Amino acid sequence: MIPSVYIHIPFCHHICHYCDFTKFFYNEQMATDYLEALSNEINTQVDGEKNPVKTIFIGGGTPTALNHKQLKTLLELISDKFDVSNCEEYTIEANPGDFDEEKAKLLKDYGVNRVSLGVQVFDNEMLKELGRAHRIEDVYKTVELLKQHDLTNISLDLIYSLPNQSAEHFEKTVKEALAFDLPHYSAYSLQIEPKTIFYNRHKKGQLHRPAQEEEVKMYDILKTKMKESGIQQYEISNFSKKGFESKHNLTYWNNDYYYGFGAGASGYLPGKRTINMKPIPAYIKQAMQDGKPTLKVETIGLKEQIEEELFLGLRKLSGVDKEKFISKFDFPLELIYKNQIDYLIQKGWLVNTEKSLHLTDDGVLFGNEVFEHFLLEDEDLEAIALTKK
Template identity: 65%
Template sequence: MPESVYIHIPFCEHICHYCDFTKFFYKESQADLYLEALKNEIVSNVPGSKQPVKTIYIGGGTPTVLTVEQLNTLMTLIHDKFDVQGCREFTIEANPGDIDVDKIQLLRDFGVNRVSLGVQVLDDDMLVQLGRAHRVSDVYTTVNRLQQHGLNNISIDLIYALPHQTPEHFQKTVNEAVAFNLPHYSTYALQIEPKTVFYQRHQKGQLHRPPEEAEVAMYDILKSTMTKNGLHQYEISNFAKPGFESQHNLMYWNNAYYYGFGAGAHGYLPGRRIGNLKPLPAYIKQANADGHPVLRTESIGLKEEVEEEFFLGLRKMEGVNKNRFKERFGFSHKQLYATPIEVLKQKGWLQEDEEWIRLTEEGVLFGNSVFAHFLLEESDIKHVR
């Protein structure tokens, strides 16, 4: 059975210039229709009530753009279908400045115990360039408001390698971010994605990206500053105080099964990966028709599961557990990967001990090249069956 649940709320007050997630401008009447369709999808796919799960994550979009009444509708649905009381981690994403006291109290009453804030950068001018609606002062107000009402498990998202950003500028943002003394930080280098404002500017030569060496310098700043402030790197892009690692994200990196509900959401069930319809009218129509608003289903065989065990596992600083691999698949990793592992160790990109295989510091910088070594042919898998 799936261990976790992801629920996508695709509405935003503003569309950021870099964002390629499934999102639409918020309209209250449209959100009402969406929540009804979402209910039909969840009820059609989750048998019974109070199903046990380890984590629940509500992402977007901006889930907290919903009204208090709409959030109440959503939370009631989640409580009916899943055992929230037995859930380890219940996260909702929010933007600084858009979550008031009434919403915070409602979320707490329904068992939400973690909030992920989309801060991105602590510089007002750069926030404007990104198309963000909030300002730095909103970050302080929102963090304080959450803490005052008992929601202390807060994560901040940061983006680096932004247009015109220098390592010195990024150092200032990281210093200010860690001064909040929060338990978790997620950090990502800017990616230029199709169908975004930044992509259009990039195509026209109007987007100034920092050079690669500046991006590497920013990543080094990130790691050293987090370490100095008691935050350990447990995944390529994530840092936490001990015990505050994101349990939901670890579920992804541990290659576990999960439900994905909502427009554009993805789920991973035994033998298949499911991607939902993205256009809002199409999603609502199909979810109301039969509860299965699926765009595509991808078969996941042994080959794909083994590959993903390494792709995802090597994102974690602890790496891939050899014993867990053998327990899951019934054969040793050496039967498939002895040669590539030795090659990568010689390059200085992998290290190995009795229990784990993990990236070196240099290997993290060449992650995509490392992962390519773990692609398989179907004929490789036949030899281990």
């Protein structure tokens, strides 16, 4: 199986109040050193040049926080190492307002064919509260600039259930986002993560989040407005026009293999999951020393593979493909999950068809509870072993 590639660029000009990804304030010299270390890691882990890959995703942080020279260095590294011209999708994350003509041209020249813009909300005051640097007008300017350079496969990322946000307020954001008539949209409920500004405010009782009922309303508005605009939901938080689903993210949800390069990046290759060091100085030092800045390697056995196949696959509205499950594991999923499936069908959370297993609308709302039922016990593995004797 041809793997995908994730590359993490951890630099930002501003740190958002909700973000818990591996990120650091941009420093020109540190970014230059980081790219050298990243190059050493990639060249150590992957032999040769123009290696075939399914998809490429440059995430962050904010990859477009790099200056022109650094961005070109990064794109050249990727172009030399991987067969960019034949990969199915090549995405870069970006913030509105981070682009100029030269950066947009660089992306186009080096084969990037998809841009994911972190818009979050169409409200300037709320953007300030989130710690975002861009404003609404930057979204319009950036989308226009990208289109001028024939970068039309654009995704807008939104966040809802924000502090002091109402369902009506979120509906305005959704309508303004849809007015761009773009091929892809993502929308995520705000999560309060440790070691963030919002987490500290939450602990002090200073963060006024909407009630759960209001959050459910927002999600219903999101689904309804997308459907009315011809944008189909294909995953719990993702919507697209037909043929514009995120191929890279489908790699994750299909439980397929991918490299992970950069500080804090994780990779998933046959039998193992790798997680890199997060602190930039430690990452740079180790990557320059031996090209292996790995913090830990987790063994992924049969139990973990099956569980993740269900957890990730059920995030897609199409669900878990039964034929693909059999081709991967050589037994039908009902062999070990029949009781769980029957119970979840009775709850109204699951649909079991001849071809797939997928969540109902209510099942999507109670996704975490559904997933818990697919954790395996040792006797389940024994049942699998007996079928293969």
